[in-house]
Amino acid sequence: MIQPSSTSLAQQLLSILNRDGDRLHRIDDYLHGRHDDPYMPPQADDEYRLLARRSVSNWMPLLVNTPGQALYVDGYRAGDETGQGSATNLSSPQWEHWQRSRLDARQSAIYKGALTYGHSFTLTERAKGTVLTKGLSALRTAALYEDPANDDTPYAALTVTAWPSGETPGTARMWDAAVEYKVTFKTPADEQSVRVAPVGRHGASECPVTRFAASVDLEGRTVGVVEPMIALQNRINQTIFDLLVAQTYASVKVRTVSGMAPPVRRDPETGEVVYDEQGNPIPLPINHNAKRFLFAEDPDVKFGSLDETPLGGFIDSIDMSIRHLSAVAQVPPHHLLGQIANLSAEALQAAETSLSRMIQEFRTVFGEAWERVFRVAAELEGAGAVDDFKGEIIWRDMEQRSLAQAADALGKLKEQLGIPAKGLWKRVPNVTQTELDEWDDLADDEDSVRQLTTALNRATPGPERELGAETAA
Template sequence: MADPTPTALAVQLLAILGRDNDRLTRIDNYLHGKHDDPYMPAMADDEYRLLAKRAISNWTPLLVNTPAQALYVDGYRAGDDKGKGSATDLTSPQWEHWQRSRLDARQSAVYKGALTYGHSFTLTERVKGVVLTKGLSALRTAALYEDPANDDTPHAALTVTAWPVAEVAGTARMWDGRFEYAVRFKSLDDANGVKVVRGKRHGASECPVTRFAASVDLEGRTVGVIEPMIPLQNRINQTIFDLLLAQSYGSTKVRTVTGMAPPVQRDPETGEVVYDEQGNPIPLPINHNAKRFLFAEDPDVKFGSLDETPLAGFIESIDMSIRHLSAIAQVPPHAMLGQIANLSAEALQAAEISLSRMIQEFRTGFGEAWERVFRLAAELGSAAGVDDFTGEVIWRDMEQRSLAQSADALGKLREQLGIPAKGLWKRVPNVTQTELDEWDDLADEEDSVGQLASALTRATSDPEPVTADSVAVAA
């Protein structure tokens, strides 16, 4: 079967964007606090709607930011001819490409896009003679795979650069295994309005777009961390709305009085009761507030009160829902509730085990994607590493441990197991690859200076004179 034409590919890719648009837009709305309204009566007034607006408590950014803040690529270790990783070299072409693309700062947006929508993309291309990589939004980008569950190389990919407005057609860029195309379209579902113009060769042997997927099943479906949590987020919003209603209308004690008639207006001259046009007595205004009290002369008057609505149940329900959200999202409860008092280091570590496992899963998938990016950059830049499938990215250790504990543990590893000191440097908390290289250079300098000093000492030292005492001692 012949490959589909570029126009047919563009139609399919635009249709994918149209198919996923509602789902991804809903996820994007929840990320930015635009949630479904809590349930309220059909004839709810403006006060009800104001309380519903204030009931929105957006927890979804925390679900994205918590794992994303633990994902930080700090280096790249290229593979050697024997399939083993060589030492990290910050002057390698791969890492120079990383720094030139300013991915130290921009990598976070790629991770957050993948965690939010289930997937995000990067584009590696040559711009004015320089190979650069940039992120692409899942809201604007789609890719076609022959096997979406297992392939890391898309057959074709498209990203929208401008959406159609009124009579002005939208524009997009599309790539296949050899060429880049300029696409114009009237709408995502109008196949007849798609026009494709072939551009230049992009220079790579495969599509230069790389997918970063948070989770991919065997059907090729990608799922982020927000979409499964929407029902729980709605439950929290509903409970907070009910709490606000109870707090606004029923949280204060109501005082009651029976058998008491309000005072009425009387004619100042005759003392007779004054009536309105309907023949009803006109009551006098009563200045009653929290600083005043009522009393009655009639013994039949009874005073009472209506109890306030207790709010503790609503608060406990909110706390329970947040704990459910924490358990399902694999985010530690103390990170969401802020309850970290009297927790030992062991308890904190146990609470974060689930999060650490999830982060490790993300690192594995995202690391494979970055390795493909490095291979593409090497090919486009005519550098070594085009077929390097044994290289790996180095993730920064973001776990918070005290320096004293780490130093004690590393010292025991050095003394008891005989591990070389340089092999333990990477386990120092929050150390960067630049610092490791600097330490390596300083260690080499100290070693060379020490050897030179020893050689000079041996060359300039005079032998001890031979005496009778020394001979006797030797005998």
């Protein structure tokens, strides 16, 4: 492959941001509740437009947060020389880098960015003598791959640090396999305004930017969970708008009267009818409400009513659309509808099977990305785990199970299958890697004390042995 110039790389990366900008900003708008207006007549008044704004029922954050809240890295098991994973401990360089970068709290934003836009990025760099990893937004960052469907290492990446404002040009940082560059530009679409200046070597043998992609097809396209749901979200908003219109204008009975003339204005002195400029009597306003009755002396006057519009059909339509959203997004219906009554534990587990499979897929692809982050960090730190392709990310088990159920199941695994108790520790609900390391140390101390006690008992004769010796004598 012919290596393009740094200016050409910057132009390509900025053109990617310019090309995808409208699509990504549309996704961002839907995530934050800035949806397209539902259909309404062109002559709609302000009251209609107010109902349109109130009809937005934003389900997108729930679709992102439901799988995102089940993604939590709890440890890292480094590969040893034999290919067998060794347990992570607090002193491992990978976990020290994780804690130093404060990724316990920051990892969630990286996952949710990938789930929202289809991809997000991390940057691993040496800052003030310390190697740290931080997240980069898909709205500001682009990367180039020789094979975007299969490569996990980009040959160049760029992130915008400041967008252009007036006469002030925009600025960006760019990395290739060896050097970091500073980029300035007037607009992402103006290739002639791009200026590139090298900053220095970044210290790694490959681009230090890592892509976290929720789903990548064989064409290298990334898709999140928001974009495919926009059409269903619009359908829900339209149905809620129709419900609000019917509820506002047609949800109550309308009383009618025919053959009755309204009272007219009369001169207070003469009692004669007052006419307007066109010669028509001026009617008086009628103060009518639910506490008042209308009556007429004329027998030809007829009273009637118009029935209200039933709202049940609108409510059923909303419920159906939400169920369609649930099926397409692989989110259990009770997460969206809040209906969990009369559901057994087996039914709940079956309902969450699809969600569990989706979460497991995300863990697999995100885990590979984190393993690359650790390799890049190890190279920058000069550690010995640069080529550790046997490491494994440990994800926290977020399934809700009672401690009693877990203890019973783990006890049966130990007794019936002979699995060592130490091998089952990590399956205890909500146990952290720090606790596992502490248990390991306590178990070693306890084992040492037990061995010492056994040795002393064998070396020192007890009362029973002494009594036996005297009886024999």
